Amino acid sequence: MKNPLMVMAAVCLLTALPHGAAAQGAATAGAPAPPGSENSEAQAGQEARQAADLDLDQLAGMDVKVTSASKEEERLFEAPAAIFVLTGEDIRRGGFSTLPEALRMVPGLYVAQTNSHLWQISARGFSDLDNNKMLVLVDGRSEYSPELGIVYWDVLDMPLENIERVEVIRGPGGTLWGENAVNGVINIITKSAAQMQGMLVSTSASEETGYTTTVRYGSQIGQNLTYSVFGRASYWEPFESTFGGKGPDEFLLPQAGLRLDWTASSRDTVSLESGGYDGRQGSTSFASNIPASYLVKGGDVQVRWKHTISDRSSIETLAYCDWYTRFGAPGEKRNSCDLELQHSYQITPRQSLISGGSFFSTGDNLSPDPAAYLPERRRTSVIAGFAQYEIKIIPDRLRILGGAKLEHNDYTGFEYQPQGRLVWTPNKLNAFWTSISRAIRVPSRNDSDLDLFTPIGVANGEPEFQVVTGNPNLRSEHILASEVGYRVQPSAALSFDLSLYYNRYDSLIIFSPSVVQVLPTSVLIASQFVNGPEAQTHGAELSAKWRPVRHWALSGAITETRGSATAMLATPLHLFNIQSRVDLPHKTEFDSALYHYSALALAPNAANPSLPLQSVPTFNRIDVGVGWHLGSQWTVSLWGRNLQSGHHVETRDDTIGDAAEEVPRSLAFEILWRFKPEPGASQ
């Protein structure tokens, strides 16, 4: 139930590289048009000629190309994967104060809030507070904890104003991103320093959910160096406990960060990012029931260097280290470092090859966790190499990608993760794609090394102990995913995106059934992590965007998930959302949204049969907000969130994680002030 990972980190980075670079391309001083892109000169020219034939409205509605599904620039429309991009503007107009909440808008993602600062975020099943099948990257830096294989969403409370975009890929991304990108990859790309020039102060206040304030400043030094620094402090109010009264889940997180972008030459750009946080969280551990205040503290530093060798070839390097300490359950002290290289090469106008390698090392000390581990300290590493080849069989019509990643990790040895993808675009209005891919989840430190020995009472006069141990001989979980997708644009104002998938999981890591061992002086109820059953999930995700008139945009998504009981334990069958964005006169915006989550039924609890997993009723979340731009410097907005009911529970208690609390209806007031001084004034 808990898991792991480390590997991902390594892999992930690779990814980030191209992203960051693309984001920067938009704003880095003096950078030439994104080099090394797969576009040949001829294609670029053709596109530019098309651009000149567009009118102003069409140009204003045109999206800038992004890079994700195939790690190279490509039209989102023609991407052979289930990909969605949430832009900074989408996030602003969604009216949320934190990143995990904003992910509710992403088609196919299931976001459920457990308490004031914990979320369960999943795609395609396996939702759990300890969901170990999603990979999250911030500018290429992995946010996956190898102790349990989960993501600490509470410390991903980054300033929303710093987010350039979030690229979400449902389905495996193991070939490009590496291990643990099993059910999806969430790729958070922050703005370049050039996009964060000037002064910004933003604050959001809600009596019911909490307060957050960000202060940011950016400037430049000389012609080729831009930088930006920020500080942010958030305080999240404790929610109502289902047992009555306030829960102990208050959360205080002060943090600061720095970004520096340097155009070293016309062929080289270097970015430095660093940040740190030092917070306190309250926790409602179901296991102990004792409220406590725990330290959460961490930092990171990363450097990214992109070098353009020629029009057809470029190389990117990413290096980072991060470290953090968390008390509570889970608790850990950890430091990790990662180095990645990626080379993109356009062999001919129709063929390209991306290849790379990475080395990741992570060391921990699990003494802060209430559970015992053997060994208590451990350092592990992952070394990996990958290559992906792409060929346009019929230019502008039919494209095939194939690749694989080979790695070695200290838990399971050698692993491979191949994929093949095909996209057919009979014309610019229709795109069909299909893919087959294999990805793995490596056992977590918890899966491998847990060593729990808990007195639980007295039986027949003998002391009774529950013994739960990890298993160093576990194999990786693996998934074989088959996907098909279709995108269509019936008119310039309307588009649809449909994907269907069938995932087969093998060797899922579960607890073995308990075995009672009667010893001369005690009774042991023992269980162990083992590679268990197979499972499957299948489902459909449909999203649409429609702009009926120029000042009104609608977007929405339907997500249907089905599968084996293990995969569906905490995953709703139906999700539905629709968002409306209206631009009114006088720079006023009126935005609203409905999010539907179907019920979770009462379910047996494998780990503790006497405590079945509680049901969660269906709920429909309604948010309504109004925003005003006052001059060019001020934006004020008022949001009503969860207007449908006074309070509701979104997740059920997890046997090990935190107890679920009641999400309240809330009113939030937000103010944003930004000021950009004259360039040159600093000279």
Place this chain on the structure above:
Amino acid sequence: MKRGIHLILALVSMLPASRSASAQMDEYSIKAGYLYNFSKYVQWPEGTFLAPETPFVICIVGEDPFGGRLDQAIAGKTSGDARPLEVRRFKKADASALRACQMAFLSKSEMQHTAAIVDAVKNFPVFTVADFAPFAEIGGIADLRIDGTKVKVDLNMNAANRAKLKISGKLQQVASLVN
């Protein structure tokens, strides 16, 4: 009737080109598209051009970020009043050379010299447009700004008036007016 069917087919097969509008394009293709459109939606004062065949000059100041896309975009096209279009490139801003441009595109590499460039041409009919914000807010006429995944235009009407340039209502509608 048959003829009608053929026309529809012709339309359908032509749609993709314009439909790619709602899809995606390279950032600098979009920006090149904007520059070309500016030449049509802005009116330069009488006497700007010496002769009917005098070309309409678009100058790129600083490092050229277009990688040939601007030349491709305007190839074979003409300005609003049917003049041939011409692209000139300057490594460094030079006041007298700039005043001979109808449109001056400031590359990000020239960010540091913004104030001097704006000052040099502020009373001349030169449509200044920069590849970075907040150029329009600080005295330039327009800038192309990345907003989420879109490229948006900021427009400073005071600066345009001072340069005696008439901006069409259509362009004002699409742009964000910064003053």
